[in-house]
Every structure is written in C-alpha cells, then in structure tokens.
Amino acid sequence: MIYLPQFLFNHNKFRYIMIILHPITVGIPSVFRFWKSSSEKLREKRQEYLLHEEVVQELKQGKKNEGVYAKAFADAKGNLDATKAIYIDLIVDEKKLQKKVVEEKKSKEDQADRKEKNKLKKEEKRKRERPGKITMLVFIFLNVFLIFIAKQLEY
Numbered sequence: 001m002i003y004l005p006q007f008l009f010n011h012n013k014f015r016y017i018m019i020i021l022h023p024i025t026v027g028i029p030s031v032f033r034f035w036k037s038s039s040e041k042l043r044e045k046r047q048e049y050l051l052h053e054e055v056v057q058e059l060k061q062g063k064k065n066e067g068v069y070a071k072a073f074a075d076a077k078g079n080l081d082a083t084k085a086i087y088i089d090l091i092v093d094e095k096k097l098q099k100k101v102v103e104e105k106k107s108k109e110d111q112a113d114r115k116e117k118n119k120l121k122k123e124e125k126r127k128r129e130r131p132g133k134i135t136m137l138v139f140i141f142l143n144v145f146l147i148f149i150a151k152q153l154e155y
Helices: 006-010 012-021 028-033 038-060 066-075 080-154
Strands: none
Touching (some): 038 080, 066 080
C-alpha cells in the first residue's frame, strides 16, 4: 500500500490523488464513477428518485415485502419510523439490482445476437466465395486436361 501524509485525506482536492495512486483499495469502478458526465449523474439521480416514489406508492397501497420489512424492523431496533425509512432504502436497492440484472441480461442477449449475425455473415461470404473456388478448380482441371490431350496428340 502507498502511504501518504494524513493531511492529503482531509482535503477533497487530494482525494483524487489517492484514487489514482491506489486503485486497488478504492476499486476500479469507483475511479470510473468520477468520469461520468453531469447529465449521466442527473439521469441516475432522477431514476433513483422515481424508485423511491414507486416504493412509497406501494407502501400507501399496502404492498410490502414482509421479509424485507422484518429485516428493516430488526435493523431499526423496533423504531417504526426508522423501520419505514430503512425498508424504503432496502427496496430501492433491490429494485436497482433488478434493473442491473435486466440490463446485463439484455446486454448478453445483444452480444449473442451480434455473434449470431457475424456468424451468418461469414457463412454467406463463404457461400459466395465457394462458386469462385469451384470455377477456379474446373478451370485448372480443364487446362490440365487440355495439356494432357495436346501431349497425346503430339505422339
């Protein structure tokens, strides 16, 4: 580990130095998080707020996941207001993960589709090239045959 003076960690300017110098402890994904554009960050925040709103609407309708609610209750140590807040955070995190899973699945399907399309293109190209190869083989065979006949006629 790279040891830096403690005052560097107390200033936001120098936090980036640590991220650049020691990406192993900070984590590579966290380095890329700083490179997102403002519009991407805004879009992600709006999506998160929509998820919060969705969870609140579910709670108002009486829909709740009892297992998650029990965990929230345990984490809040019986405080009902804190239970509600923790429950909302847990459900929002779960919904974010569900969206990521769907996106990853879609990405894998898209990648598989691209591979399949490339495979079909290669097969079509091979089929188009094959008649050219056959024609070339026939031409070579005819030339050899004509040379053979010419040799026979010389004798």
